[in-house]
Amino acid sequence: MDAEAAELKVLDTAERLFDERGVQAVGMDALRTASGVSLKRLYQLFPSKDVLVEAVLRRRDGAVRDALAAHGARVADGPYERALAVFDWLGSWFAEPGFRGCAFINTFGELGGVAPNVTTLARDHKEALRAYLAAQTDALGAPPALADQLALLANGAMVVAGITGSPEPAAQAKAAARVLLDAAAR
Template identity: 60%
Template sequence: MEQEDPRTRILDAAEELFYGQGVQAVGMDAVRAASGMTMRRVYQHFPSKGDLVEAYLRRRDGRWRASLALYVSRAGGSPREQLLAVFDWLGEWFAEPGFRGCAFVNALGELGAASPGVVAAARHHKTEFNAYLAGLAEAAGAPPATAVHLSLLAEGAITSAAVHGDPTAAADAQEAARLLLDAAVPAR
């Protein structure tokens, strides 16, 4: 059996620990232990904890957005139904046992301006998510401002679900999105 790539093992361990416990609460030794790598090997791949945090966030961004896009594309239906499916996906994510909110907001809250790389990763993630929603909203015939409003609904649902531990925030946001779309795209 082929062994998993050391970089992947380190990133897997870092993701589980950073997302589950927080970036500042986890030291490099914990990542080393969880990955089964030597400290030398960890630092060969990631010369600093900052490098590891940024790599974790970049990888998480790609996986998160790909999972969302796949779910929405499989939901099928009209562009409006696909846009509303975003909130179904969020609801499933919120219901996962290890859900702790948005990894990017969490990391930004912990490290803030002290880490320009984390700021850049968080901005990139949010910009790409907003652009994805904008594409769906445009396909549904909604004006551009509607995408901004939908993004705020989604972000609010993520925060609410994390704070309250209640996955129904996605359904509530979906209902608000439905009302917003009804107002933005009158029936023909």
């Protein structure tokens, strides 16, 4: 296993374990066992756990932005449908087995108070979602406040879906988003 494959395996495993159990409950030894990457290699790839946590979040941030953009690109019907499609994307995410909420919301809750870089990452990540929604509402000529409201619906859906374990909030948020969009585009 070369360095690149090891790094990928570590990041994949860490992302899964952090999500399942929380960051602090996953020891480096558990990560070694689960990933099959030796402790020595682990520490030469990521010199500390903090660095690893940040790397996991950064990669996740990029993956979410890419998935959001890719999902939006498949919707050719214009910004109105693209804004609503975000909630379909949320719905398929919520329905994944083991879904336990947004990694940034969860990690912020666990570490945000003591790790400023986690707070910054969460802030940037949530701003990216808002910016994506703002791009759609701007194209509709709707006021920027609408994007903030849609972002609240999306984040609320993530939280409630995570806590209740049901994907239903995605559809509820989509219905609410449609009302807000229609009212603004009136």
